[in-house]
Amino acid sequence: MRQTTRIIRVETGGRGFYDVTATLADFLRGARMGEGLLTVFCRHTSASLLIQENADPSVLRDLESVFSRLAPEGAAYAHDTEGPDDMPAHIRAALTQTQLSIPVIGGALALGTWQGVYLFEHRRRPHRREIALHLMGE
Template identity: 85%
Template sequence: MRCRTFWAMRQATRIIRLETGGRGFYDCTAALVDFVRGARMGEGLLTVFCRHTSASLLVQENADPSVLSDLQAAFDRLAPESAQYAHDTEGPDDMPAHIRAALTQTQLSIPVIGGALALGNWQGVYLVEHRRRLHRREIALHLIGE
């Protein structure tokens, strides 16, 4: 007869609330690191979910700020506010914000290895605000592991 040891998987959740100052990239890596550290799990998977349709999430370089400004310029070319959109309920930045969110992600999965996020050396996690005005944004976190 063989005996097996099964470790019970644990879960942790949290909602992070961010005040954005308008369009731009908001580094939320430190908040994710704190959450994972506080959950005290050695191995697992962190799901990060943006609860909005005109904001999104990106894993992107965190060393050279020109990367983020170039990305913003690319978004401006791909989904310009000057285009004619049927959906403009909340102003000229409304539909471009939805397009930019559709081109990026609203959910990320990040492995946790050795109790830390398995991000690369130059990677950070950003909430991307696609609207011009201030917003309160929420990111849902779910960590499963052991």
């Protein structure tokens, strides 16, 4: 059994979804492992990870709309240290995931036909986000 790790950086332009599927696939190709498990971990409390539909962009627009209603700006939050989008960003992260485990089969991510892996940025302003990758396999 072998393992390898890497930190990838994602420059966001503000709130939204950033497809990292190709970056993960590049990491796998470089690792040259046929079978295993890839752990993807977001190192932030105001961004998260999702496996979601990658064919129809309206899915991502609808998800953003739902999260805007679930965690609205302007509510009476006690925590607003970094502005009105601060606590809503933490709520969004709490409702999603900061870690994903994706099987690797035949040297590729075992994603479904219409699945992609996204960094979900919850803050309005641009950020440099870090995602830790850990691959175990052979």
